[in-house]
Amino acid sequence: MRGILGSMKVAWILALLLFAPTSAAQEGPRCLKCKQVGLVPCVEHKKKDCELEGNALYCSFMADCAVCGGTGWLDCERCEYPDAERRNAEKRLKVKELEPELKKLDEEMGRTLRKAESEHFVLIWEIDELKVDKRRLKDHELLHLYVDRLEELYDAYVNTFGVDDRDFKEKPRVFAWSFMPDHYRAGKRFCGGEGERGIKRLGSTPSFSFPVLKKYFKDDEVLHRHLLHNVAHLLLSHQNPPQWIGQMKGGWADAGVAHWFEDHFFEICDNYCYQEVDTSQGFKGGKWRPRVRKLVAMGKAAPAAEVMQKNTTILTQDDHALSFSYVDFLIQKDAQKTNRLLMRLRSKVPLRDSMKEVFGMNLIQFEKEWRDWVMATYPAR
Ligand SMILES: [Zn+2]
Ligand SMILES: [Zn+2]
Ligand SMILES: [Zn+2]
Ligand SMILES: [Zn+2]
Incomplete structure (x- = not known):
């Protein structure tokens, strides 16, 4: 997993900085109470809860607070930081603006969620x-x-x-x-x-x-x-x-993209949706590249033209791994083109036409290039 927790911490801190800039980010009077943030945590909540609010426009843990108006933060009365105060006021309005839609969910479920x-x-x-x-x-x-x-x-x-x-x-x-x-x-x-x-x-x-x-x-x-x-x-x-292409013969792309993002963050794919085949026990440890390489090397990979016309619900275990690999291949080749191809598929342009138009390949050429790439780049174990 590629330093997820590290980057997450950075994201939190960034969100907090954006929402409540510290002295480093903002010029202004020295204030011991808010340390040049211009805002202080709302007295109704714990400080550490208020500090979580940076990444949300609305949070039900704060939303009903009459003191802070749902932002978790109050203007510091010892100093003036107009920017921070304005942002906090804007966020208060935003909380109110988002509230009606979100409360509908509560009504549907019969309690505050x-x-x-x-x-x-x-x-x-x-x-x-x-x-x-x-x-x-x-x-x-x-x-x-x-x-x-x-x-x-x-x-x-x-x-x-x-x-x-x-x-x-x-x-x-x-x-x-x-x-x-x-x-x-x-x-x-x-x-x-x-x-x-x-x-x-x-x-x-x-x-x-x-x-x-x-x-x-x-x-x-x-x-x-x-x-x-x-x-x-x-x-x-x-x-x-x-458009859900998983029910329009685009199962390979529907599942392949979902697997690709699992792999992107964790270098593992071990998820299947309820709609897909239950293979949670499959492919030891969720390392799919060696598995795909083996299928290709042994001549056991189903033809792409065949896999690429199935709906998501009928993809087999092997099809899932191949689908991941097709997407992996296309994205490394050209991610923007891959996006265009996916858009064409969602617009109901048949795969062979959209592949030809966007990548200039027919499915035979696709298959050959993809196989060569798998053999050249995927690890054997
Ligand atoms: Zn202050
Ligand atoms: Zn919250
Ligand atoms: Zn509050
Ligand atoms: Zn899925």
């Missing part, structure tokens, strides 16, 4: 506590940690494909539950269906509900990877033009 809205996601987080590394984190800190992880995925996604906020109309909603009845209810109300392990609504109103049970997730890392996998599906299907 623990949740946050960030720049690109709405996260409902009904998990009391979890061990992350060596520390046992409580709900509020976990909520913000997972907001960070979602935003990190978003950044990786848009940077990889060279797209931006204009390519996404809605914020994906992610619901993490501790109790099956909540998950089933949310699945039906928000994701259009039922699924024991999880349910996704892909396309124009992306939502994902899943139960966080010990029997499915042995630890935080597995949970994290599971979320990356599923939310990558949401982003791909929601990006303009929105």
Whole structure:
């Protein structure tokens, strides 16, 4: 895993700095009370809870506080920092602006849910506590940690494909539950269906509900990877033009992209969605490159033209690994073109036409180039 925790810490600190600049970031009077931040933590909450708020536009742990208006921070009365105060006032307005939509979720579920809205996601987080590394984190800190992880995925996604906020109309909603009845209810109300392990609504109103049970997730890392996998599906299907290609013979790309982002962050793929084949025991340790190389070397890889016309639901274990590898190959070849190809597929242009148009290859040429690349670059073990 490529220094995720390190970069996460940096992200948190950055978010905090952006929200409440320190003396290094801002000129102004010396103030012992706020240390040149211009703001102080709201008296109604613990300081460490207030310090989590940087990455959220709305957080249910703060939202109803009449003292800070849901931001967690108050103007420091000993000094004047107009910029910080203005930003805090703007955030108070934002909390109020976002509230009505978020409260609808509470109404649907019959109680106030623990949740946050960030720049690109709405996260409902009904998990009391979890061990992350060596520390046992409580709900509020976990909520913000997972907001960070979602935003990190978003950044990786848009940077990889060279797209931006204009390519996404809605914020994906992610619901993490501790109790099956909540998950089933949310699945039906928000994701259009039922699924024991999880349910996704892909396309124009992306939502994902899943139960966080010990029997499915042995630890935080597995949970994290599971979320990356599923939310990558949401982003791909929601990006303009929105369409779930997994049911239009684009299963290889639908699953391949989701696996690719797992691999991007962890260098492991061990997730399959409920809609896909259950192969959680497959491919020792989730290291797929050696496996794919072996399939190719032994002549046991199914023809690309065959794999590339299946829906996601009928991909086999091997197909999943091959799909990951096709996406891996295309992205290293040209990520922007890969994005264009995926857009064409979502616009219902048949693969052979879109591949020809974007990469100038027919599927035979694709297969040959891909095989050569696998043999030249993938490790044998
Ligand atoms: Zn001050
Ligand atoms: Zn919060
Ligand atoms: Zn407050
Ligand atoms: Zn999947």
